[in-house]
Amino acid sequence: MRTRFIYICSPCRGDMEKNITKAQGYCREAAQLFHDVVPIAPHVYCTQFLDDTQPEERAAGMDMGIALLSMCSEIWVYGMENPSEGMKREIEYATEHGILVRDAVEVYRHTGEEPPDTELGDALIVLPSHVGSTNGIAAVESTTVRISGEAVVELAHELRKHPGHDITLEAEA
Structure with missing residues (x-):
């Protein structure tokens, strides 16, 4: 394709x-x-x-x-x-x-040659979230989201194709 x-x-x-x-x-x-x-x-x-x-x-x-x-x-x-x-x-x-x-x-x-190794790492996004408070002290936890490098590249391409629009990534189960 x-x-x-x-x-x-x-x-x-x-x-x-x-x-x-x-x-x-x-x-x-x-x-x-x-x-x-x-x-x-x-x-x-x-x-x-x-x-x-x-x-x-x-x-x-x-x-x-x-x-x-x-x-x-x-x-x-x-x-x-x-x-x-x-x-x-x-x-x-x-x-x-x-x-x-x-x-x-x-x-x-370089036509016909093996492409260079371009394995990408993952992007880790840390999202803080307020959980509550105990004795007046705020308890904050965070959630880490891992996105594959390939998904980041694909996301960049989609954002470039659709400027000004939000793009949703859905995790595979």
């Missing part, structure tokens, strides 16, 4: 036709080589109904791209050594919002 939404960051301006064709190829390659990836390239999609040469429509396209980027877990940068202005804005947004920024060259360099 494809569960990783990956933002494809590459140039659009300049030779737009050539750059869009390249972005389509990057998406195809990502989808073929990584069976858990959903590649997201707004300049492939948005240029179908917006005119990138019109400042207002370019701004709308960039805003839509940032909205899509906010739902992704990673941004793969094609041309990390010389990003366009639009790419710089996307990279900056990703960095500020905790989205993993990866040089596409490095992503593909």
Whole structure:
């Protein structure tokens, strides 16, 4: 199942036709080589109904791209050594919002290798609760909740997909 939404960051301006064709190829390659990836390239999609040469429509396209980027877990940068202005804005947004920024060259360099050991620890949350008082002395107990690292990562992805909404985690029995 494809569960990783990956933002494809590459140039659009300049030779737009050539750059869009390249972005389509990057998406195809990502989808073929990584069976858990959903590649997201707004300049492939948005240029179908917006005119990138019109400042207002370019701004709308960039805003839509940032909205899509906010739902992704990673941004793969094609041309990390010389990003366009639009790419710089996307990279900056990703960095500020905790989205993993990866040089596409490095992503593909390690294709087919075993992924590094990324076992996560658990998050322990201590919740104090007032139990009562004895002889005027407050008795306080606490409850510790353990959340697996994987659940924390999944929670972060869900919160990023649904900004401003509460997300409920239910413990498995």
